[in-house]
Amino acid sequence: MTHDTLLTLSVFVLLTPLLSFMINIFFGNKLGRLSGVVGTTILGIDLLMAALIAFSKLVTYGGEHIIQTRFEWFSPGSYAISVGYGIDNIAAIMLMVVTLISFLVHLFSTIYMEGDRRYPKFYAYLGLFTFSMLGIVMANNFLMMYIFWELVGISSYLLIGFWYEKDSASNAGKKAFITNRIGDLGFFAGIMILFMTYGSFMFEDIFAGIASGTLPFNNPTMLTLAGIGIFMGAMGKSAQWPLHVWLPDAMEGPTPVSALIHAATMVAAGVYLVAKVFWMFTADALTFIAIIGTITAFVSATIAITQVDFKKVLAYSTVSQLGFMIMSLGTGGYTNGFFHLVTHAWFKAALFLAAGSVIHAMHHAMHHMHDHHSDPQDINNMGGLRKTMPWTYRTFLFVTLALAGIPLTSGFLSKDGILAGTLAWAKLTGGWHWIVPVMAFTAAGMTAFYMFRLTIVAFHGEPKTKIAGHTHENPVRIVLPLVVLSVLSVWFFYSPNPIDASVGWFHARVVQPETAVPAAYQWEFLIQDHQAAPAENHGSHHALNALQEETHHYHYLAMFLSLLIAGTGIALAFAIYQYKLISADALEKRFKKLHTFSYNKWYFDELYHATVIALMLAVSKAMAWFDSVVVDGIVNLSAGLATVAGKVTGLFDHVVVDGAVNLTARVTGFFGSRLRKLQTGNIQFYVVMLLLGVILLFYFFV
């Protein structure tokens, strides 16, 4: 495949889901039940094309950085705004992630969404979402990135609020949209800082500009700020603390949507963006990113421990894992961060689809028993699903192991890399930065704990309610996606060695880009050491910089530590929930305050209500008061003044102007009536007067 063919094909990959959207939005009502088949088929074709591109890019052109095209879109004044699209290695991998998960979700939904009133619309929105996400993946400039970024925002809004008859669903849609706007504001500011300086939106132009030593406004702080601004966009989309509040609420959307958007793709967009523009982050910006990621990973892990809603646990786990990815990128672990994004996409999509499978079964059982009050998502209503839903259980258990970071899974490979990376970073930067690996390891332990708590409570033991006892395994169209996604979470897809990812193709193809930031503003250990690189060659392991070298040293330590911590977490979960060695209730009573704090999600929603939202309401009330009193007052006052002025001028017109006119008329009339006496009509009188006149003239002039 030549470059041109590849680029042409990628346009088709981008536009095919849009076709699905068009068909389903315009002809959906005619298609009815068929729209699911149409959508799934189209996505299947899209998946094949994407696979072809990914294969071609990774295998044939693996060594090339990016295959791209650019063209001038429009030129206002002296600027020429160029846009374009391109496929680099991470884009090729993301193409596979997005299209495959989207395809499986389409397939899954043919059963899950069966009988829904807006079934065709659902497929239309899925198509629109896939289109926008692929747009983000292929963009090679900030302008298109931003456009598709917003398109993802709108399609996620449509999908979260899909069941908009429910207040909670439409509110969740709004919350997601508005929270994302806050992040996008920073994103926009960041883009504008760069555009002001480099006059282009193209990544290559901007990075070349930075590398040549030109700094925005000649100020390294501005470069850091631009990086943080762009990262704010990622904070919104990837649900990083403190903008994470929308993601758990977004679980109001249909479960396949949760799998597609809130686990695998949309939230990955933020991480993808950070990876895509990794070149331009300064040391300060990277530290900021690392701190935010760490806080996110830790906070949401503590919240996930106490949640009872099946999907909420998974949602907070997603936020936590996104924190891990961001943390990894922030600590310079480019490859591992992106690696975790990919592995997490598979197993989190599997987890959500499994959740969908469970909820679907619970719904059916409830329907069967004419129970319309129980909560089908409350894990305390489940239990014993291991027996009634064996396939769902098996896949769920496997991907839970992956998420917990147990060897032989993909999750182990990526998480281990991240943890080793944080240790290396902390050692090289020192000081209080050690808090990052400490919190990371704690969060990893909690991950193992809450995932096994979820598995044990929902699947093991005896059914806690009759509903759970009446559940049945779902048909193949639901189970198949689960199996496919779990299989993709096996280690050998990424590396032949189950405990070392660095020998696999992934690490060979996703190579950390050389930083574009001038050395003075970048971590010393991130600068590529061209002389040392060949000498530091350990077999197949290539160290590009000091950080990677250090990470490699920490590999085994991180592995043992994380295994120890994850093992402790799992053992604790078994002890408490499976064998009841420790009473969960007693623990809850003992740590009442901690439990309430975590159960209420650290009161973030309440905090925002009390601060941001209350402030907004107060401001808008003040605005309303200002409007109704001051602005309306001014308007009314000026209206009153105008009326008075009108009356005065009216009076003036009436008395003075009309008076003057009438006076003129009267005077004229008076003189007229006197003078007309002269007009006797007697011709002889006129002649006499004429004569007198002549005589007078003679008297005066002769």
Place this chain on the structure above:
Amino acid sequence: MEIGLSHYLIISALLFSLGLYGVISRKHAVMVLMGLELILNAANINFVAFARFGGMNMDGQVAAVFVIILAAAEAAVALAILLNIYQHFKHVNLDEVDQMKE
């Protein structure tokens, strides 16, 4: 004593004054018209006299002939008006013909 320009002018002035007096003082419209004729003829005498004594060749005589023609036309029109006045008022007393002033 040789008859000169001033004699003609005196005659003309007398004739003019008589005509003017007639126009002003007569009540009967026909009498007023006759006064007008006198004034016109006074002018004619002046024309001819100035032509004879002023060295103006035949211009004066030509002007006088024009005035005579004018007088004839004027008399015809004026008499026609008088006839209409008479038909309307049953008299031609100018003092009482003043309906137009209101």
